[in-house]
Amino acid sequence: MNIELEGVEKEFRIGGRTLPILRGIDLLIPEQSVVALVGPSGSGKTTLLGLMAGLDSPTRGRVLLGTTDLTGASEEERAAFRARHVGFVFQTFHLLPSLTARENVQVPLELHPDKPAGGAGGIRRRAEDLLARVGLGDRVDHYPAQLSGGERQRVALARAFSARPAILFADEPTGNLDRATGAGIVELLEELNREAKTTLVLVTHDMELASRAGRVYRMVDGTVQREGATTAAVGGAGEG
Numbered sequence: 310m311n312i313e314l315e316g317v318e319k320e321f322r323i324g325g326r327t328l329p330i331l332r333g334i335d336l337l338i339p340e341q342s343v344v345a346l347v348g349p350s351g352s353g354k355t356t357l358l359g360l361m362a363g364l365d366s367p368t369r370g371r372v373l374l375g376t377t378d379l380t381g382a383s384e385e386e387r388a389a390f391r392a393r394h395v396g397f398v399f400q401t402f403h404l405l406p407s408l409t410a411r412e413n414v415q416v417p418l419e420l421h422p423d424k425p426a427g428g429a430g431g432i433r434r435r436a437e438d439l440l441a442r443v444g445l446g447d448r449v450d451h452y453p454a455q456l457s458g459g460e461r462q463r464v465a466l467a468r469a470f471s472a473r474p475a476i477l478f479a480d481e482p483t484g485n486l487d488r489a490t491g492a493g494i495v496e497l498l499e500e501l502n503r504e505a506k507t508t509l510v511l512v513t514h515d516m517e518l519a520s521r522a523g524r525v526y527r528m529v530d531g532t533v534q535r536e537g538a539t540t541a542a543v544g545g546a547g548e549g
């Protein structure tokens with residue numbers, strides 16, 4: 310599924326002051342592509358990811374996922390759209406503390422309108438299989454508080470993959486992981502992109518991960534600039 314942003318601006322109001330964070334972003338991310346978003350801390354990467362995923366609304370401008378305009382949609386409509394099509398790995402994971410690792414991974418499958426075959430057993434097996442693939446086959450019954458930081462991150466990744474979303478947004482998916490574990494996560498992301506044709510939008514400081522992306526965008530003064538693009542290609546959103 311492709312992602313299209315038109316004149317997207319985002320301001321926050323804090324103590325009577327208006328803080329402009331995103332200042333007019335036009336972007337077309339083609340379906341099935343892998344895009345990395347880089348930039349300094351506080352430059353608006355997480356804010357932009359949240360807008361693209363329909364977690365929040367822009368102050369001005371439009372966000373389209375496929376042919377669906379999220380901008381005019383209600384909170385409920387956006388939630389229903391996300392449950393069907395979008396996976397999200399939060400920078401701070403957002404696991405549900407009262408659910409085990411396996412139960413956390415099962416949530417998107419249980420909420421999805423097309424459930425896997427085999428009922429509750431099928432859902433359980435799919436969750437356990439995904440946890441095994443992120444190296445947590447022997448941690449399925451642990452609660453988040455009983456997992457290390459990197460293990461929680463891997464549960465969050467397994468959860469984001471579980472319903473095979475058309476678009477996956479991941480905020481620093483390899484940020485807290487050692488090299489080998491991070492490389493395993495990158496492989497899993499690439500497999501999802503290849504097999505489920507998932508569009509990947511990754512925020513990362515990891516240059517190894519960024520180098521695997523087809524396109525790298527850098528946040529500059531509240532806008533995005535394509536890295537390595539020639540002057541002619543900058544702003545040429547229709548290419549590709």
Ligand SMILES: Nc1ncnc2c1ncn2[C@@H]1O[C@H](COP(=O)(O)OP(=O)(O)OP(=O)(O)O)[C@@H](O)[C@H]1O
Nearest residue numbers: 321322323330349350351352353354355356357400
């Ligand atoms: N809900 C909010 N209310 C007010 N200001 C906010 C809000 N969310 C983010 N900001 C501000 O917007 C700016 C961009 O935040 P954002 O989280 O998008 O940065 P980031 O690029 O993801 O940074 P990092 O690399 O540290 O995660 C920051 O200066 C932050 O303080």
Ligand SMILES: [Mg+2]
Nearest residue numbers: 354355400480
């Ligand atoms: Mg961030």
